[in-house]
Amino acid sequence: MIRKIIHIDEAKCNGCGACAKACHEGAIGMANGKAKLLRDDYCDGLGDCLPQCPTGAITFTEREAAAYDEEAVKAHKAKKAAFSAFPCGCPGSASRAIDHEAVPAAAPAGQVPSRLSQWPVQIKLAPVKAPYFESADLLIAADCTAYAYGAFHEKFIKNRVTLIGCPKLDSVDYAEKLTEIIRSNDIKSVTVVRMEVPCCGGIEQAVKTALQNSGKFLPWQVVVLSTDGNILSGLV
Numbered sequence: 111m112i113r114k115i116i117h118i119d120e121a122k123c124n125g126c127g128a129c130a131k132a133c134h135e136g137a138i139g140m141a142n143g144k145a146k147l148l149r150d151d152y153c154d155g156l157g158d159c160l161p162q163c164p165t166g167a168i169t170f171t172e173r174e175a176a177a178y179d180e181e182a183v184k185a186h187k188a189k190k191a192a193f194s195a196f197p198c199g200c201p202g203s204a205s206r207a208i209d210h211e212a213v214p215a216a217a218p219a220g221q222v223p224s225r226l227s228q229w230p231v232q233i234k235l236a237p238v239k240a241p242y243f244e245s246a247d248l249l250i251a252a253d254c255t256a257y258a259y260g261a262f263h264e265k266f267i268k269n270r271v272t273l274i275g276c277p278k279l280d281s282v283d284y285a286e287k288l289t290e291i292i293r294s295n296d297i298k299s300v301t302v303v304r305m306e307v308p309c310c311g312g313i314e315q316a317v318k319t320a321l322q323n324s325g326k327f328l329p330w331q332v333v334v335l336s337t338d339g340n341i342l343s344g345l346v
Contacts, residue, residue: 128162248297
């Protein structure tokens with residue numbers, strides 16, 4: 111059927127999320143830092159989201175679209191509420207700080223202690239804003255680096271907030287998420303650890319873009335590791 115429905119101009123969207131919060135039907139979600147109409151039949155066409163958009167990215171259009179389905183909306187909202195306590199709907203992705211000083215020193219002899227200070231660590235799962243980001247030295251590392259370099263926890267993770275990812279395997283642009291994290295928090299410095307392989311250049315480029323787009327001037331460095339576990343450049 112031809113009916114009135116919202117249209118979101120992704121180029122104008124600044125990712126603030128105001129429209130998603132204003133939509134009582136839950137028709138709008140956020141994906142890769144941009145607002146997105148999740149399903150045509152979730153949108154009632156009343157436009158509660160329009161006045162909330164600060165950039166004018168949302169307008170009405172008339173096009174072929176599924177009819178508004180109130181029952182589908184109710185089911186969608188119930189499912190969303192059931193998982194609202196956890197990022198990505200997964201309890202294991204709940205954001206939290208880790209205080210190793212509060213953990214009794216009862217590790218078996220020879221076991222190297224973890225230096226990880228927060229969870230989650232995947233860039234895709236990390237919140238944009240969290241208490242542990244404030245005044246943090248940020249480590250952004252390619253997945254493989256911790257396997258290649260034996261003393262990774264002591265050399266790189268210790269005293270830093272850690273985010274990891276693989277630009278070759280993840281079909282997302284890390285730059286947008288990292289921009290928001292750097293822009294929204296009082297980050298003190300950024301260290302990038304990558305492998306020598308060419309595909310790892312993607313994570314270095316994403317961080318460079320994020321720093322430029324954040325509008326902040328932060329000290330940052332890039333450490334390159336060889337596949338046999340040596341530091342090739344950027345020794346810290």
